[in-house]
Amino acid sequence: MLDRLTSSFRKLANVRKTGLIARCATRLDYRANRAELNKKLHERSIKNDDISIVEKLEKVGIVIIPDFWTSEKCDQARLEIDRLIVEYPAYVNKNAKADQRIYGANNASALIDSFGSDPRLGSIATEFNRSDTINAFTLAARMPASSGNLGSGEGWHRDAFFRQFKAIMYLSDVGLENGPFQLLEHSQQPGQIIKDMKRANLGYMQYRVEEQQIARLVRQDPQRLRTFTAKAGTLILVDTSTLHRGMPIQTGTRYALTNYYFPIDAVDHSMYEKFDVLPKA
Ligand SMILES: O=C(O)CCC(=O)C(=O)O
Numbered sequence: 013m014l015d016r017l018t019s020s021f022r023k024l025a026n027v028r029k030t031g032l033i034a035r036c037a038t039r040l041d042y043r044a045n046r047a048e049l050n051k052k053l054h055e056r057s058i059k060n061d062d063i064s065i066v067e068k069l070e071k072v073g074i075v076i077i078p079d080f081w082t083s084e085k086c087d088q089a090r091l092e093i094d095r096l097i098v099e100y101p102a103y104v105n106k107n108a109k110a111d112q113r114i115y116g117a118n119n120a121s122a123l124i125d126s127f128g129s130d131p132r133l134g135s136i137a138t139e140f141n142r143s144d145t146i147n148a149f150t151l152a153a154r155m156p157a158s159s160g161n162l163g164s165g166e167g168w169h170r171d172a173f174f175r176q177f178k179a180i181m182y183l184s185d186v187g188l189e190n191g192p193f194q195l196l197e198h199s200q201q202p203g204q205i206i207k208d209m210k211r212a213n214l215g216y217m218q219y220r221v222e223e224q225q226i227a228r229l230v231r232q233d234p235q236r237l238r239t240f241t242a243k244a245g246t247l248i249l250v251d252t253s254t255l256h257r258g259m260p261i262q263t264g265t266r267y268a269l270t271n272y273y274f275p276i277d278a279v280d281h282s283m284y285e286k287f288d289v290l291p292k293a
Pocket of ligand 1: 164165166178180256257258259268
């Protein structure tokens with residue numbers, strides 16, 4: 013019965029993108045997703061200390077871990093990214109306008125792979141998704157200031173609706189001028205999503221969000237806008253079903269690594285093709 017109702021609302025919302033029907037369809041989608049999540053039982057491999065990380069991730073959408081890597085390790089990793097960009101020009105992603113990106117940098121650098129295959133992060137991801145989850149690949153990004161850049165991720169967006177876990181590590185000191193990660197707190201929570209849809213006239217399954225729409229949400233509650241300036245070596249664990257972006261870069265360059273976690277059964281060849289992932293040598 014609920015399935016049929018959800019499917020009817022979904023169809024209607026795909027036609028009438030905004031308004032009450034879109035909000036009802038979103039609520040029903042999230043209810044169905046929550047029911048699926050509650051059915052999932054998996055064996056816990058997470059350390060007790062990290063359970064609070066997952067709880068905070070669910071509540072706020074983001075957790076910051078300072079000094080995850082030393083500044084020496086970050087220095088080396090930046091050099092590794094410079095090397096990969098020179099050695100693998102064919103894999104410097106053509107779609108990214110703002111930054112120089114290599115998906116799968118973990119396949120060509122042992123140092124980057126030590127971040128990509130970090131077992132602690134893998135178990136946090138598994139706990140968050142409540143199913144066996146792997147890092148499909150690590151993105152290495154060098155982002156210089158360029159005129160009119162929209163920042164890493166090309167403006168405000170959600171990567172997905174429902175859950176999507178990423179681990180982003182700054183390899184440079186990141187200030188307001190060189191592209192800090194930004195996020196609207198709680199924007200992944202179903203109740204908040206419905207309110208935000210109403211307030212900013214967001215559409216059903218709208219992934220990319222206009223700056224004016226974000227401005228309306230921030231005006232209503234300025235404290236929700238978080239801007240993460242931090243030292244090199246800072247780790248950001250984030251549910252990228254939140255509204256987020258890298259702030260446009262004004263000066264300097266930002267280097268970062270990002271692990272893309274997915275439930276094992278969602279990772280297949282087509283994903284590697286889609287992101288044009290650098291293969292293992
Ligand atoms: O690297 C960042 O600061 C943001 C990246 C982003 O938007 C994404 O990974 O979806």
